[in-house]
Amino acid sequence: MKQRFRAACAFTLFELLVVIAIIGVLAAVAVPRFADFRAAAYDSRSQQDLRNLAAAQELHRASAEAYATNPGELTGFVPSDGVEIVIEHADRTAFRARAEHEAGRRVYSWDSAARPPLTASQRPR
Numbered sequence: 001m002k003q004r005f006r007a008a009c010a011f012t013l014f015e016l017l018v019v020i021a022i023i024g025v026l027a028a029v030a031v032p033r034f035a036d037f038r039a040a041a042y043d044s045r046s047q048q049d050l051r052n053l054a055a056a057q058e059l060h061r062a063s064a065e066a067y068a069t070n071p072g073e074l075t076g077f078v079p080s081d082g083v084e085i086v087i088e089h090a091d092r093t094a095f096r097a098r099a100e101h102e103a104g105r106r107v108y109s110w111d112s113a114a115r116p117p118l119t120a121s122q123r124p125r
Contacts, residue, residue: 042104045080050099050110050118053077053085057095057112067095067112
Protein backbone atom coordinates (compact mmCIF):
# COMPACT_ATOMS: atom_id res chain seq x y z
CA MET A 1 0.00 0.00 0.00
CA LYS A 2 2.80 2.37 0.90
CA GLN A 3 4.59 1.79 -2.43
CA ARG A 4 1.44 2.35 -4.47
CA PHE A 5 0.81 5.73 -2.70
CA ARG A 6 4.38 6.91 -3.42
CA ALA A 7 4.11 5.95 -7.07
CA ALA A 8 0.79 7.78 -7.48
CA CYS A 9 2.13 11.05 -5.96
CA ALA A 10 5.53 11.11 -7.61
CA PHE A 11 6.38 13.13 -10.74
CA THR A 12 8.80 11.91 -13.32
CA LEU A 13 11.80 13.97 -14.32
CA PHE A 14 10.30 14.49 -17.75
CA GLU A 15 7.08 15.95 -16.32
CA LEU A 16 9.06 18.37 -14.17
CA LEU A 17 11.14 19.47 -17.17
CA VAL A 18 7.97 20.11 -19.19
CA VAL A 19 6.52 22.26 -16.41
CA ILE A 20 9.76 24.23 -16.09
CA ALA A 21 9.86 24.76 -19.87
CA ILE A 22 6.28 26.06 -19.88
CA ILE A 23 7.05 28.47 -17.04
CA GLY A 24 10.14 29.65 -18.92
CA VAL A 25 8.14 30.37 -22.09
CA LEU A 26 5.50 32.28 -20.12
CA ALA A 27 8.19 34.34 -18.37
CA ALA A 28 9.92 35.11 -21.67
CA VAL A 29 6.65 36.50 -23.02
CA ALA A 30 5.63 38.39 -19.86
CA VAL A 31 8.88 40.18 -18.95
CA PRO A 32 9.08 42.48 -22.04
CA ARG A 33 5.40 43.39 -21.64
CA PHE A 34 6.02 44.22 -17.99
CA ALA A 35 8.81 46.62 -19.00
CA ASP A 36 6.44 48.30 -21.47
CA PHE A 37 3.82 48.74 -18.76
CA ARG A 38 6.36 50.27 -16.38
CA ALA A 39 7.60 52.73 -19.02
CA ALA A 40 4.00 53.72 -19.78
CA ALA A 41 3.40 54.37 -16.08
CA TYR A 42 6.49 56.60 -15.87
CA ASP A 43 5.38 58.47 -18.98
CA SER A 44 1.95 58.96 -17.44
CA ARG A 45 3.56 60.39 -14.32
CA SER A 46 5.54 62.90 -16.42
CA GLN A 47 2.44 63.90 -18.34
CA GLN A 48 0.43 64.43 -15.15
CA ASP A 49 3.21 66.47 -13.54
CA LEU A 50 3.24 68.74 -16.58
CA ARG A 51 -0.52 69.23 -16.33
CA ASN A 52 -0.13 70.07 -12.63
CA LEU A 53 2.64 72.53 -13.50
CA ALA A 54 0.36 74.24 -16.02
CA ALA A 55 -2.37 74.64 -13.39
CA ALA A 56 0.15 76.01 -10.87
CA GLN A 57 1.49 78.40 -13.54
CA GLU A 58 -2.01 79.79 -14.13
CA LEU A 59 -2.47 80.35 -10.38
CA HIS A 60 0.92 82.07 -10.22
CA ARG A 61 0.09 84.29 -13.18
CA ALA A 62 -3.19 85.35 -11.58
CA SER A 63 -1.33 86.74 -8.56
CA ALA A 64 2.03 87.79 -10.04
CA GLU A 65 0.87 88.89 -13.53
CA ALA A 66 3.58 86.75 -15.14
CA TYR A 67 4.39 83.08 -15.43
CA ALA A 68 7.11 81.65 -13.17
CA THR A 69 10.52 80.94 -14.69
CA ASN A 70 11.42 78.29 -12.10
CA PRO A 71 9.23 75.43 -10.81
CA GLY A 72 10.39 76.27 -7.27
CA GLU A 73 8.46 79.55 -7.45
CA LEU A 74 5.15 77.73 -7.82
CA THR A 75 3.25 77.31 -4.57
CA GLY A 76 2.13 73.76 -3.91
CA PHE A 77 3.80 72.23 -6.96
CA VAL A 78 6.08 69.28 -6.27
CA PRO A 79 7.17 67.04 -9.16
CA SER A 80 7.06 63.28 -8.77
CA ASP A 81 10.22 61.33 -7.94
CA GLY A 82 12.36 60.83 -11.04
CA VAL A 83 10.49 63.38 -13.16
CA GLU A 84 12.63 66.19 -14.52
CA ILE A 85 10.71 69.38 -15.28
CA VAL A 86 12.29 72.34 -17.06
CA ILE A 87 10.58 75.64 -17.78
CA GLU A 88 12.15 76.61 -21.10
CA HIS A 89 10.47 80.01 -21.50
CA ALA A 90 8.13 82.13 -19.41
CA ASP A 91 6.94 85.71 -19.73
CA ARG A 92 3.74 87.69 -19.12
CA THR A 93 1.73 86.02 -21.89
CA ALA A 94 2.93 82.42 -22.32
CA PHE A 95 5.23 79.69 -21.06
CA ARG A 96 6.86 76.54 -22.41
CA ALA A 97 7.90 73.59 -20.24
CA ARG A 98 9.17 70.07 -20.73
CA ALA A 99 8.91 66.96 -18.54
CA GLU A 100 10.43 63.49 -18.72
CA HIS A 101 11.07 60.57 -16.41
CA GLU A 102 14.46 58.90 -16.42
CA ALA A 103 12.84 55.49 -17.00
CA GLY A 104 10.14 56.70 -19.41
CA ARG A 105 10.17 56.56 -23.19
CA ARG A 106 8.67 59.96 -24.04
CA VAL A 107 9.36 63.64 -23.49
CA TYR A 108 6.29 65.80 -22.92
CA SER A 109 6.14 69.49 -23.81
CA TRP A 110 3.61 72.10 -22.76
CA ASP A 111 3.24 75.31 -24.75
CA SER A 112 0.51 77.54 -23.34
CA ALA A 113 0.26 79.43 -26.64
CA ALA A 114 -0.28 76.31 -28.78
CA ARG A 115 -3.39 74.23 -29.37
CA PRO A 116 -3.26 71.53 -28.12
CA PRO A 117 -0.79 72.67 -25.47
CA LEU A 118 0.50 69.18 -24.60
CA THR A 119 2.63 67.27 -27.10
CA ALA A 120 4.80 64.16 -26.83
CA SER A 121 7.92 62.99 -28.60
CA GLN A 122 10.17 59.94 -28.36
CA ARG A 123 12.88 60.24 -25.75
CA PRO A 124 16.37 60.04 -27.26
CA ARG A 125 18.21 56.96 -26.01
